[in-house]
Amino acid sequence: MTEMDQTDRLILNRIQSDFPLSPRPFDVIATELGLTEQEVIRRLTRLKADGIIRRIGGNFVPDKLGYVSTLCSAHVPEEKIPAFVQAVNRHPGVTHNYLRDHHLNMWFTFIAASREEIEKALQEISEETGITDILNLPATRVFKIRALFDV
Structure with a gap:
């Protein structure tokens, strides 16, 4: 894993909101930041490979x-966290x-076409990881906040 530099941070700050709706969005971002399109794509590819x-997506x-x-939470023993995260993140609806620092230490949001689809995915995650303590908290009212992280 490579260390992030100031240019990486600028790119991450830029892509968090108001992503360009353009046939070549990375070219738009590159122009704004004084970089080349290839440099932006190369850096984002590396940041994705590094797990940053x-x-x-929209x-x-x-x-x-x-x-x-x-919203789901689970109690995952420390030694099972990497496998649990991998199993959860395999689902495109996550x-x-x-x-989090709590008994229920893993939290994730899940979107799907139906509650049944979510329940099926949670069952698959449980079977794959052996984690049975997964709490499913379906949304009854949605609150949208704008979460921007200054990196």
Whole structure:
């Protein structure tokens, strides 16, 4: 894993919000930051390979598209955390996954076409990892916040 430099941080700050809707969005970002399109793509590819970036994609209001969402938490022993994270992140409906200092130490959000699809995925995660203490907290009311991280 390579150390992040100031240019990496500028790129990460830029891509968090108002991502360019353009046939060549990385060229737009490169122009704004005084870089080349190839340099932006190379750096983002490295940051993804290093696990700094999990995905680049749009965020939509699930219920407006006919989807459901849930917040899940799990008690995962420290030695099982890497395998659990890998199993959870394999599901395309997972939008966030983070570790907390609590008995329920792993938290993640999940969006899918139905509650049944989420339940099936949680069962698969449980069977694959041996983690049975997964709490499913379906959204009943959605609050959207704008989360920007100054890196």
